[in-house]
Amino acid sequence: MPHLTTHVLDATTxxxxxGVGLQLTRADxxxxxxxxxxxxxxxxxxxxRLDAGDYTLTFATGEHFAAKGxxxxxxxVSITFSVEVAGDGTSPHYHVPLLLSPFAYSTYRGS
Structure with a gap:
């Protein structure tokens, strides 16, 4: 399983x-x-496993809604978060869910 997972829910439906496009980048x-x-x-x-540092997860939300008319x-929607790695090299799983509507969104640190 990848170190990072996501789940996107369309709150309007x-x-x-x-089919939401995703891109994960480092802080740079x-x-x-x-x-x-x-x-x-x-x-x-x-x-x-992701190295320690800041990352940005970008969701192609406009394309998602445009495809639906x-x-x-x-x-x-871009969410920037920090990955921490313990001294022994371990790091928890990171789950970044997105609750989406055409004019609002919400996210949180999942498990």
Missing amino acids: GTPAR RSPVAEGVTDDDGRAGLGPD VASFYPA
């Missing part, structure tokens, strides 16, 4: 957001991984 904007949410709105990104305010 109460269903998983299928160097690419780490790209992907697309599956039929359940889920995706795993990146290597088995729905006007939206946010062309993309």
Whole structure:
């Protein structure tokens, strides 16, 4: 399992957001991984282990709503977060869910 997973739910329909493009980058904007949410709105990104540091996960939300013919305010949602690695080299799994609507979104640190 990748070290980072996500789950995108479309709050306007109460269903998983299928086919949302994803990009994971380091703080310096160097690419780490790209992907697309599956039929359940889920995706795993990146290597088995991320190095310590800051990362940004960007969701192509505008494309998602445009494909459905729905006007939206946010062309993309970018979430920046920090990965911590313990002295023994271990790090917890990171899960970054997104609850999405055309004019609002919410996220949190999942498990």
